[in-house]
Amino acid sequence: MMKPSLMLVPLMVLVAAAAPAAAPGRDIVINGDHVFPESLGATPDGTIYIGSTAQAMVYRALPGEARAEPWISKEKGQFSRVLGVLADAPGGTLWVCDNGKSGGALKSFALRTGDPKKTYPLPDGGFCNDITLKEGAAYVSDTAKGRILKLAPGAAALATWYSNPDDPSLDGLVWKSGSLFTNTYRTHHLIRIDVDGKGDPARTTVLSTSMPLYQPDGMRLTDDGRILMIEGQGRPGGGLKEGRLDEVIPHGDSATIRIIKSGFELPVAVAPVGSTAWVLESKSDYVRNDDLKGKDPGTFHAYAVSVPPSS
Secondary structure, eight states: OOOOOBOOOOOOOOOOOOSOOOOSSOOEEESSSSOOEEEEEEOTTOOEEEEETTTTEEEEEOTTOSEEEEEEOHHHHTOSSEEEEEEETTTTEEEEEEEETTEEEEEEEETTTOOEEEEEEOTTOOOEEEEEEETTEEEEEETTTTEEEEEOTTOSSOEEEEEOTTSOOEEEEEEETTEEEEEETTTTEEEEEEEOTTSOEEEEEEOEESSOOOSEEEEEEOTTSOEEEEEOOOOTTSOSEEEEEEEEEEETTEEEEEEEEEEEESEEEEEEETTEEEEEEOOTHHHHOTTTTTSOOOOEEEEEEEOOOOO
């Protein structure tokens, strides 16, 4: 398999104002202390599902509700550390990444009841981070080993679909125009993986971006097929509220980064529903920053952001 290569192509820079946009929906408060969430998913009716790493559970907010309440407990889900959360309304399934001492696993739950369905351990361990779907198959990013694993329809186990240990911190995943887009949290890359006629990886390109990325994280598609992406922007010594929500506009082996809104406290995930994008703050500096450890992080939110029309 080809290694990613940095493609330097002249770009037209298109950046929207970073000022806050009017939010058409209500922000959601997560009902819990020290939640430190990592991912969220949404169904077309506006139900929001939020995974908590610290509390090892899944919270849920029904359409129009302003609070996300505990829904799948640590005991019910047999969770250790919840990361990626993806709601599959047509399949009636909530997909969850869980990570314990023995490695990561992809878990499935009934979307209506939260009842456990199946668990798929990552082969040879690894760290289950995020999930995307295509044609009935689930694809999972393994941040520890630089892999993307695939659960084919009807398969009993995950199998390695893509591997690049030289650029291992794979995170967000989204399919667009027949290619899989991913990013790397630690090396700050945006990557496109093209596939062959059999659906296997054929060419990998690190896209040249119109502005530098920093801690790119969750990615999802809007209803009209645009890529939304979170950047944590948690720079050492920097302000807490520097994270942003971007639109990624690919063209050739480059991508324009359009800032939709900035000012989030270490955001990690986005879930679009119609013209609203819910942006999830992790506030993880209160865990990893020595200057903030032990201080009260306050409440945790998923913020409703209006997604502007395509330019």
